[in-house]
Amino acid sequence: MAVVTNDVAVADMRRLGNAEPLEPYPGNARKPWTCRCLNDGCGRIISPNRNNVMNGQGACKYCAPNAPIDPAAAATAMRDHGFVTLVPFPGTGKPWLSKCTAAGHLVAPRYDNTTRRGGQCRFCIHRGPGDPKQAMVDMKLAGFTPLEPYRNVSTRWTSLCNNCGTIVSPKLNNVRTRGRCCSSCARYGLNPAAPAWLYVMAHMVFGAVKIGITGRETRENRIARLQGSGWILVRTWPFDTGSAAYRIEQIVLKQLRAQKHGPHLPAERMPAGGWTETFDAACVTADALCGSVRDALTEPPV
Known part of the structure; x- marks a missing residue:
């Protein structure tokens, strides 16, 4: 039997499993291999084996068609699509009493229709996405100054954070349900007491390198989001807590x-x-940045 090299195994995992390996190939097709799921909206840390992936079984158990739906995750997904749920999760194909965040309509959309088919509030479809003037008021109350015209509740709205001066793009439904959600101010998605990743990334077009941290078990996948903007993952380090990272x-x-x-x-x-946290790659290379992390890991806590 031919020996499978690490490069070949990694390429197969990316191509057939849509997963990014986080460690070298273990050398055995039946051994678990720590990876990150690259499917949109997932980004979880998984441990598939190469044998199953090569047989077409997929890499991520959370993205399988028959994967169980976590009620809390389902409510979060509905909120991201513009609905605040008002009763416990009834199941994927049943009406779920909710309130539309665009205009406050009481509706009962189905989870599947909303998350997989982009279902919207039936009242807003016919009556519009809510009052633009009220949308502007809500953004300003949450600490943002919009920099472009309002479109709808679920489209990112380029705005200036009045607290830190960063240009961000929150969705109005998130602003209405979470309040201030500036990633620079609050490091959204990072729990100081929960497991975290410290990462180094590079952007070839921008000639930049970046260091950052993100939660390992959070809904928002910071690394995947950056990769979607052209950043390349160079190295990650796992930490037991966000505060340590x-x-x-x-x-x-x-x-x-x-x-x-x-x-x-x-x-x-x-x-x-x-x-x-970005630096000129001509002055601070990715290898140098990784070396700085390794050196910092040897320093005792203060």
Whole structure:
């Protein structure tokens, strides 16, 4: 039997499983292999084996057609599509009493229709997406100054965060249900007490490298979101807590800023935030940034 090289195994996992390996190929097709699911809206850490993927069984158990639906995740998905659920999850194909966040209509959409087919509030379809003037008021109350005309509740709305001055793109339904949701201010999606990743990424077109942290078990996949904007993942380090990852990140950033390495990209290039952790790849290479992380890991906690 031919020996499968790491490069071939990684290419197969990406092509057939739509998953990004987070460690070298274990060398045995039946052994679990730690990866990240690249399917839209997933991004979970998974452990498929290459044998199943090569046989067409897929890599991510969470994305399988018969995967169980977590009620809390279902409510979150409905909220992201513009509905606040008012009763417990009834099942995927049953009407779910909810309130439309665009105009407050009481409706009963089905989970499948909403999340898989892009179902919308039936009243808003006929009567419009709500009052643009009220949308502007709600954004300003949440601390944002919109920089473009309002379109609808579920489209990202380019705005200025009045607190930190970062240009961000929140959705109005998220603003109405969560309040302030600026990724730069609140490090949205990172729980200091929960497992986290520290990562280094590079962008060939921008000539930039970036360091950052994100939760390992959160709904929002920060790394996948950046990859969707052309960033390439160079290396990740797992941490038991977000606070531990944050400590290492801050050590590296403090050292780089002491060496006069300022942000390489403007806020406009990073609409989701994180531009202050970018550096000129001609001055700070990805390998050098990884080396700084390794050095910081040897420093004892203060």
